[in-house]
Amino acid sequence: MEEKVQKTVSKEEQKRRKFMKQIAGFGVLGLAAAGGIWAAKDFKATKGRLRPPGAVPEDQYLSMCIKCGQCLQVCPYDSILLEDIDGKAGVGTAYIDPLARGCYLCEAFPCVLACPTGALDHEANVIEKVHMGMAIVVNESACIALDNQKVTADMIGRIYDHTKVITPEERQSRKVEIFDNDPEKVKLQKELLQKLSAQEGKSCALCAELCPYEPDPSQAIGMIAKDGGLFPEIREACIGCGACVELCPTKVLQILPYATYAEVYEKNKGSNNA
Incomplete structure (x- = not known):
């Protein structure tokens, strides 16, 4: 039984990783830009930010998001933004501004897989488990x-x-x-x-x-x-x-x-x- 579950998970991971490879190379953040937001991680979030798919509750999200920008890099619709210093909503944290670009619920949710900390819950790998x-x-x-x-x-x-x-x-x-x-x-x-x-x-x-x-x-x-x-x-x-x-x-x-x-x-x- 355990072996069967492992094979199923492996197949799903392969599917999602293949999708990520297909969109790799677009919208990649420069290392300098990604590094420049670390010092600002203590900013509090403004209430009401829409977070990417799979985001854990806001307080938990702010403590877990390391502002790496990985979710932004793999988003195929350019839906994800990083908060700048003027917004004061957890500077460097990922969010979505629907007026600028909504999320189009792409296959396999590569943003979730790309998150290294679980700020985007890796269990939210299918649409039935996503709630934004x-x-x-x-x-x-x-x-x-x-x-x-x-x-x-x-x-x-x-x-x-x-x-x-x-x-x-x-x-x-x-x-x-x-x-x-x-x-x-x-x-x-x-x-x-x-x-x-x-x-x-x-x-x-x-x-x-x-x-x-x-x-x-x-x-x-x-x-x-x-x-x-x-x-x-x-x-x-x-x-x-x-x-x-x-x-x-x-x-x-x-x-x-x-x-x-x-x-x-x-x-x-x-x-x-x-």
């Missing part, structure tokens, strides 16, 4: 789906502007093509842009249509009829990745880090208001 927070609606009246408005090129352009791996020409034209020799990281980000471009001219449902929760995004978020239009409904499987926050063109959504569905919605099921 909970999406909430903070600006209902701004939702353009309520008025059945269409997705425009400008809305799509925002996400092109967030994407670091494409060329200036691709960013300007709002069009990408995937080539056989593109690194895996580039392919993943271009695939996201192509899915986004396919929504142009359709009634806005970007948050639901591009939700990365697998195998069924509708378990995490879906569009429901409201006031003659449509409106996003946050559902129990939401894990707070922040992709919907980045995708929303009018800042309707926000993530409550570490919050659970029960805490936010249990008392008023079916409501999108926290």
Whole structure:
């Protein structure tokens, strides 16, 4: 029995390490930059930072994160940032700003595997074990789906502007093509842009249509009829990745880090208001 478990773990590790190798070499921090944040490790975290997948509770996270930047280096979507001195949120600690780039729940969670201390819990190696927070609606009246408005090129352009791996020409034209020799990281980000471009001219449902929760995004978020239009409904499987926050063109959504569905919605099921 023990031998069988070891073989299963070994197979999973091989799969995840292979994925990491595919995206290696992108977004790597310089040693000087990584080393320069050690002296600032005593800064306290500002409440409300969204942490990468697998993050342990905040106080524990701050004591365990050694600000090495390994999670940032292997993130295929460039979702992870390191806190700078102005933020005073545990300078050098890894976080995600969903307005700049959400987490797209990539296969195998290489950021978790890359963490050398367990600040990102190595048990969180599948989507069922990952919980980052909970999406909430903070600006209902701004939702353009309520008025059945269409997705425009400008809305799509925002996400092109967030994407670091494409060329200036691709960013300007709002069009990408995937080539056989593109690194895996580039392919993943271009695939996201192509899915986004396919929504142009359709009634806005970007948050639901591009939700990365697998195998069924509708378990995490879906569009429901409201006031003659449509409106996003946050559902129990939401894990707070922040992709919907980045995708929303009018800042309707926000993530409550570490919050659970029960805490936010249990008392008023079916409501999108926290």
